Amino acid sequence: MISLDPQQQTARNWFESLRDRICAEFESIEAEVGSDARFTYTPWDREADGVAPGEGGGGVRGVMTGQVFEKVGVNVSTVGGQFAPDFAASIHGAGDDPRFFATGISLVAHMANPHVPAVHMNTRFLATTKRWFGGGADLNPPIPYQEDTDAFHARLRAACAPFGPDVYERYAKWAEDYFYIPHRGVHRGVGGIFYDHLECGDDAEYDRNLQLTQAVGEAFLDIFPQIVRRRMGLPFTEAERDAQLIWRGRYAEFNLVYDRGTLFGLKTGGNIDAILMSLPPLAKWS
Numbered sequence: 001m002i003s004l005d006p007q008q009q010t011a012r013n014w015f016e017s018l019r020d021r022i023c024a025e026f027e028s029i030e031a032e033v034g035s036d037a038r039f040t041y042t043p044w045d046r047e048a049d050g051v052a053p054g055e056g057g058g059g060v061r062g063v064m065t066g067q068v069f070e071k072v073g074v075n076v077s078t079v080g081g082q083f084a085p086d087f088a089a090s091i092h093g094a095g096d097d098p099r100f101f102a103t104g105i106s107l108v109a110h111m112a113n114p115h116v117p118a119v120h121m122n123t124r125f126l127a128t129t130k131r132w133f134g135g136g137a138d139l140n141p142p143i144p145y146q147e148d149t150d151a152f153h154a155r156l157r158a159a160c161a162p163f164g165p166d167v168y169e170r171y172a173k174w175a176e177d178y179f180y181i182p183h184r185g186v187h188r189g190v191g192g193i194f195y196d197h198l199e200c201g202d203d204a205e206y207d208r209n210l211q212l213t214q215a216v217g218e219a220f221l222d223i224f225p226q227i228v229r230r231r232m233g234l235p236f237t238e239a240e241r242d243a244q245l246i247w248r249g250r251y252a253e254f255n256l257v258y259d260r261g262t263l264f265g266l267k268t269g270g271n272i273d274a275i276l277m278s279l280p281p282l283a284k285w286s
Contacts, residue, residue, distance in 0.1 A: 002056045002080040007206055008101055011125035011133075012078050014210070015105040018217045019076050022107065023062055025225050026074075030066040033232070037066030039074070044271035046079055055081025061274040065281070068116070068232050072109040073277035077102070079268060087267045092197050093130030101127040102268070104135070105217075106261060108278040109224075114244035115234040117141030117148060117189070117227065118251065120278070121220045122261060123213045133209040134196035136171065137220045138179050139227075140189030140251060142244035148227045149190045156193050159219035163212050171195045181254050188254045248283035255279065 004012065023039045030037040045058040059077025080101040083091060088098035104124025111118055123135030139152045153172070160168035171193035179188040193216070200206035255262055255278045265275035 002078070002101070004078070004101075007131070007200070007203075008078075008103060008125070008127065011210065012076075012103045014214060014217075015076050015103060015123070018214075018221070019060075019062065019074050019105055022221055023064070023074055025221065026064065026069060026072060026109075029068050029225060029228055029232070030064070032229075033067050035067040037064050037069070039064040042273070044274060046081070046269055055079075055269070057081075059271065059274060061271065061277060063277065066112075068112060068228065070110050070112040071281040072107070073274075074105070074107045075274045075277055076105050077270065077274065079103075079270070081268065084267065091128060092126075092132065093128035097129050099128065100268075102264075106277070107220075110248065110280045111228070111232075113232055113234060114142045114236050114240045115145075115231040117144075117231075118248075118280075119220075119224055121217075121224075123216055125210075125213075131200040131206070132196070133198045133200070133213045135213060135216060136175055136192055136194035137216060138175055138189050138192030138194070140247075142247040143240060144190055145231070148230070151227065152190075152192065152223055155219045155223035156216070159215040160193065160212070162215070163208070167212075168193065179254070181250060181258070183257075184250060184253070186250065188251060242284070245282055245284040246286070248280040249285045252279050252283055 027038055039062045042061045043058065044061065047056045057079035059075060062074045064072050083094055083098040083100055085098065088094040094100060102124060104122065107121045109119050118140040120140065121137040125133050139149065141148065157168040160171060172191060175191050175194035178194045181188060198209040200209055262275060
């Protein structure tokens with residue numbers, strides 16, 4: 001059992017409320033095609049999983065399989081404890097004190113129709129000797145449509161605009177650099193935004209960075225369902241499905257080799273099924 005201060009509780013409440021609204025919207029999309037698919041929610045507890053004394057927390061893994069969403073996971077977690085010494089040295093503010101707190105939402109959707117892009121969204125609040133927000137969202141189409149790419153980026157640009165004239169450009173460039181597969185020499189998708197270490201040295205900074213993180217969540221909830229509805233009824237060929245499965249292999253490679261969130265979850269005793277929720281249900285490597 002971990003206790004939360006007001007900042008930690010506020011962030012947790014936001015992530016859980018965003019989860020609820022996203023899952024409801026995705027279930028509504030399934031209902032529009034006559035599917036009765038619903039999310040299955042599986043709680044997990046770090047203490048029950050055998051973490052060290054003094055550590056705790058847990059989360060809820062939400063997964064749905066349907067006619068539109070071949071597999072979508074929306075996870076929330078709130079955990080605390082101590083990093084292992086070697087890992088603590090790599091975490092912002094944990095080099096001299098390995099204690100940490102983390103709460104966040106993580107979403108990955110793999111779609112049945114290759115014309116509908118896969119998507120990733122994650123936002124989080126962490127506390128070590130420093131406190132900060134991080135996260136972002138990126139679009140991952142097997143068959144890119146410039147209209148979808150432009151709409152996704154325009155909505156994220158609008159979300160970032162109140163926080164500074166160059167915020168979107170900096171975070172879009174960060175996403176371009178981060179979501180890259182060096183051993184393939186390709187980007188994972190068509191980008192989005194990525195940000196990290198938005199420090200909260202006082203309540204004013206906390207409020208501002210929480211508001212930005214909330215704006216990113218609202219932008220995702222607004223634009224991605226629009227793109228899904230635009231493409232989900234398009235016919236597709238076996239060749240396009242095959243190309244989708246090969247592309248998914250690239251997605252899996254990034255998540256297993258380079259993704260920071262995967263490493264963080266594994267290093268902090270997270271639930272394995274929740275951590276690997278991002279992997280597609282089917283993929284190919286040829």
